[in-house]
Amino acid sequence: MRFKYCPICGTKLVEKSSWDEGYVPYCTVDNIMYFDTPKPCVIVAIVKEDKILLLKQSYIFKDSKVLLSGYVANGETVENTVHREVFEEAGICVKDIKYLGSEYLESKEIIMLTFMATYDSGIVKKSSEVEWVDWSNIEDALCEMKEDEIGKRIVRKVLKELGYTEGIAYRCE
Numbered sequence: 380m381r382f383k384y385c386p387i388c389g390t391k392l393v394e395k396s397s398w399d400e401g402y403v404p405y406c407t408v409d410n411i412m413y414f415d416t417p418k419p420c421v422i423v424a425i426v427k428e429d430k431i432l433l434l435k436q437s438y439i440f441k442d443s444k445v446l447l448s449g450y451v452a453n454g455e456t457v458e459n460t461v462h463r464e465v466f467e468e469a470g471i472c473v474k475d476i477k478y479l480g481s482e483y484l485e486s487k488e489i490i491m492l493t494f495m496a497t498y499d500s501g502i503v504k505k506s507s508e509v510e511w512v513d514w515s516n517i518e519d520a521l522c523e524m525k526e527d528e529i530g531k532r533i534v535r536k537v538l539k540e541l542g543y544t545e546g547i548a549y550r551c552e
């Protein structure tokens with residue numbers, strides 16, 4: 380987001396030259412530059428043998444399941460975010476977190492840091508933030524996520540990692 384006013388004191392920002400980023404909105408009162416950065420968010424594909432954890436959130440997609448996701452909070456590492464969001468939304472613990480790359484969501488100025496993780500412990504327990512959450516057969520995931528293009532890109536990477544290179548897992552493609 381391109382800031383026009385200081386979110387701390389409300390002063391109209393001026394453009395100030397930063398050494399390597401060009402001109403950046405700047406508050407002369409608080410002496411802060413407001414860089415035009417995206418909001419970081421994690422999206423996690425959790426795998427348990429031949430199952431993957433999917434959620435239903437009608438406000439995101441009416442007729443698709445999605446992967447678990449959440450915003451990075453200030454003060455935590457991205458790895459912490461993965462553990463925290465998985466525990467908050469699904470009540471389980473994960474291990475072996477692996478970074479799969481990033482996806483930029485222009486309409487919401489979100490940078491999605493994508494991960495896969497292995498189930499470690501706990502029983503899936505839906506939080507009040509989530510409409511539905513449970514294990515799905517990993518071979519059904521692409522069919523069940525039809526509207527979620529970003530989620531499907533991540534699942535394709537996970538399938539590849541797990542050695543599903545062709546066959547029934549791709550029947551809905």
Ligand SMILES: [Zn+2]
Binds near residue numbers: 385387390408
């Ligand atoms: Zn200010």
